[in-house]
Amino acid sequence: MFVTFEGPEGAGKSTALRSIAERLTNTGHSVLTTREPGGGALGKRIRQMLLDEGSVSPETEVLLFLADRANHVESIIEPALHENKIVLCDRHADSTVVYQGYGRGLDLEFLRNANRFATKGLVPNLTFLFDLEPEIGLERLKNPDGSRDVNRLDREPLEFHRKVRAGFLTLADEEPNRFVILDATKAPSALADDAYAEIVRRLGS
Numbered sequence: 179m180f181v182t183f184e185g186p187e188g189a190g191k192s193t194a195l196r197s198i199a200e201r202l203t204n205t206g207h208s209v210l211t212t213r214e215p216g217g218g219a220l221g222k223r224i225r226q227m228l229l230d231e232g233s234v235s236p237e238t239e240v241l242l243f244l245a246d247r248a249n250h251v252e253s254i255i256e257p258a259l260h261e262n263k264i265v266l267c268d269r270h271a272d273s274t275v276v277y278q279g280y281g282r283g284l285d286l287e288f289l290r291n292a293n294r295f296a297t298k299g300l301v302p303n304l305t306f307l308f309d310l311e312p313e314i315g316l317e318r319l320k321n322p323d324g325s326r327d328v329n330r331l332d333r334e335p336l337e338f339h340r341k342v343r344a345g346f347l348t349l350a351d352e353e354p355n356r357f358v359i360l361d362a363t364k365a366p367s368a369l370a371d372d373a374y375a376e377i378v379r380r381l382g383s
């Protein structure tokens with residue numbers, strides 16, 4: 179089962195992912211946790227290039243995200259799914275459609291096709307959208323708990339983050355079976371409970 183965690187900055191998806199992985203492991207499941215960008219060996223270097231200071235064009239940016247994804251799918255995700263692991267991935271293809279498409283204005287159809295190319299058609303079985311007003315998420319980032327670095331995309335203007343939120347909600351609306359929208363104003367433990375329950379429900383069905 180391939181599960182992705184998506185949402186705007188500061189929505190708490192990474193914390194929930196860690197907690198769910200622990201619970202699934204404790205109940206005897208074989209789990210792989212990973213993230214984009216930077217999940218694969220090549221991706222770690224691409225992640226550095228992407229998130230460091232300095233400006234790159236939207237075209238360059240998207241090709242780096244896609245290169246990271248292609249390498250990540252073939253070297254990490256596919257082999258784990260082949261071993262019947264539950265793969266929990268922090269961000270994946272939807273982030274490209276939302277950040278580079280809805281956020282930066284690149285062509286959505288191109289991005290969908292490019293994602294299909296990079297993933298060789300792999301689509302998550304389940305995607306959690308940690309939905310949060312950008313004002314709240316950005317405020318949380320100003321008071322970092324030390325668990326993450328503020329990066330180049332975090333520093334985009336509020337308008338960009340509004341487009342990101344709206345983009346995620348549009349995608350969730352288009353694929354209601356794959357997406358589960360979580361209210362990210364909830365406490366981290368409640369969020370993790372909801373997401374864990376949904377995974378268990380789908381594992382059983």
Ligand code: TYD
Binds near residue numbers: 187192271277
């Ligand atoms: P990261 O430090 O992983 O942040 P987060 O905790 O928000 O996931 O940074 C990843 C950043 O890259 C984040 O701002 C979203 C952005 N991103 C894209 O713009 N396009 C993509 O395809 C992906 C995977 C991420």
